[in-house]
Amino acid sequence: MGSAYASVSRVRACVAAAVLLSGAAVMAAAALADSRLAAISTEEPRAAPQGQLDALWPAANARGISRSAFERYTADFILDPEVVRLATSQPEHVKPPGAYVADLVTPERVEIGRALAAKHAATLAAIEQAYGVDRHVLLAIWGVESAYGTSTGSRSVVRSLATLAVADARRAPFWRNELIAALRILQDGQTAPETFVGSWAGASGHTQFIPSAYTAHAVDFDKDGRRDIWGTVADALASTANYLRTSGWSAGAPWGIEVILPSGFDYSWSAPGRPQTLSQWLAAGVRIPTSSANLQLGLPLQLVLPAGAQGPAFLVTKNFRAILRYNNATAYALAVGHLADRIAGKAALMAAWPSADKALGRGEREEMQRLLTARGHDTGGVDGIMGDQTRAAIRATQRTLKLAEDGHPSFELLQRLRADPLP
């Protein structure tokens, strides 16, 4: 699974989030992902030029699609202008992580999750047994991705992917690959065109798999001959468990725990790639405020500060990384982890999210990258994406300015850089 998948799975979850939060501002990661789609034509073609999809036939044929199936599923294709619009929209205002988590981990979602944990107890136990993935995490992904199957999207997966394959020139190979995988799903009778519906980016089913993820990871857990992530909860959750296990999930370990940092803490220890044992964190004065996490003393734990030094702090295991493989956004993985904990009956977060935290919009993020670059810190270009390199540049400039070195792209830091553009 390459980086292309990671960014698309991000698109998928953003859409799921947008659907769930009906009308709410789209999360920060949505804008990140949208920047990847900037190459899409903003015109709104009503119909595809003849022969656009025919060009796909040799590749589809090579992957075992019959001529009759190809024609059956693509013959009456017309572009979906709404998909083009959604893929090109670039929301300027995005949510800070605290608001994102709060909007996803609602009392209702926790309550429904607990009810479903009871209802599907036997299935979940069997999945846990087979894949070693904690049932509460599976319920949480289900809850976050599709509000437990109540909001799986209503667009034809084939039409959405075909639209993107035609309209998004820059990423056409990726979309074409997904489209062919989607055709294969239909040809194999895994589902029918009427039920093969999902997000504008082609994610479908209870846990919102894109077709290539389905091909690679979906399983037929109830042994009815179909890997039915659309209509069978057991198949959808087992497929998700299988995906997490493939992404490095370690049985028996939690995703992470919230911690309280001691005063005078050096926040540069939240930089990626500095895992330490729980013993080490405890000896350094870090405290676990909530109970009942099953952590080995020697387990390597990475410090994560989703909203910077002012917000909650977490020590996460490699299982957090596995959730990130599902959708590469810290706020997403945190929302899943925390929702899982809440469904399991654990307490709410102890620390408050910083009330002043204002997520930077796309233009502001690019401005920050330009200001950092001007100060001699390499951000890997100006693309509006707050990736590892940009965050390392933020840490470097925070070090120079003697600020808490948390790598967080805060509005406060942007103002500081604006006021003092060069050291």
Added chain:
Amino acid sequence: MIKTVAQPKAVGLRPRCHGWRRVALLAPLVATSVLLASAISALPALAQSTEAFRQFVTELWPDAQGMGVSRATCDMAFRGVEPDLSIPDLVLPGQAKEVKGQAEFTRTPAEYLNVSHLTRLSEQGRALLKQHAAELAKIEQMIGVPRHVVLAIWGRETAFGAHRSPHYAIQVLATQAWLGRRKDMFRTELLNALKMLEDKVRTRDTMNASWAGAMGLTQFMPSEFYTLAYDLDGDGRKDIWGSVGDALASAANQLKVKGWIPGQDWGYEVRLPASLNCLAEGADHARPMREWIKLGVVRTRGREFPADIMDAQAFLLTPAGSYGPAFLALENFLVIKRYNMSDLYALFVGNLADRIAGGGDFETPWGSVRQLPAKSVEQLQERMQGLGYSVAKVDGKAGMNTRSLVGAYQKANGLKVDCWPTEAVLTHMRATTARGPEPAAKPDHDTTRGRSGLGVR
């Protein structure tokens, strides 16, 4: 109304070698640590740390038992012991204070090879040479390591027994095994230290050690006590604490086992021809003595190299880059270095041995260089690694490998070649890496050859 909460009393949190009864009852078949976070989450921060340490000790027990340590000994060894967070080489993430390092890597060559210190030790050494002549002759005869070198080790390690080992061995070894950079190594040493208590080699009151757990006149690690200590006086005990003969013979035995070549020196101070500089430093660039001589390398103070070492492999050593003396080091330099993994340590011992044998100071004085802080050396090593230089290890220590790669970087970028890591070189590297790695910045010599002579002790 005052709510009385049963505070976890210190006595209940004291480390012991066997499982906590409550935990054992809750989870008889599961590793006790599984319940750790829930067990300790109710405690204040200090108590959480104490409890984690207690758990660590508990988990140690099966291995200790496997080494023949009794529960009574183990409990006695740990009674009242708390980790000592003030010792060097620990990883305490988020603590603002700079990590302390070994003197060998935080001091400049001029500071470490302090002349008045060396002069004083060599005077004492010459007196001890007479005082212990009988033992030293026996050591040379039985083990084959020269008396001056053995005395120099003693002088370097404890100033001939004047240095007190200030720590309780179990405490520092447990702290290192729990929080140190080299946990596995120290865990083994801790188990050996427990065995020493079990075997009544030492008692708890006499088990003093350095911050790294080294003990006795010649500073042996517990595992070394079992594998390398030597009973010279034949009283049935390997007494590296009270018997000078045993301690020195043990040091000699350690050098012998680590490859001492009888009849050879550790190395020589040299003057380099204009064609050679610090770029040629390091065991990776070793060649026979005769080739160095052919290249124009001469010994200082007009002395000749011994005639019988012309085929011996030698490598160039420039501890201060181009700002100080240069040396041709032989295999025995590396053998001394295996006693303590530092060039400066080996050079100190080598020079002290020469001084005890009648030699003196180096001809070329040390320049006034400043030691880059470990954190900056680490950054520099990371940058060089990113640029494709074969950095052996990112460890914050500016050893031979790092110095010669700094020289290679300076040469490739048209900078003054002095092989000395400075803030200026680091700044230049930051600018280079910001532009992206350039093939032109690759080292121009082969640094990928084996480093077999530089095993980590």
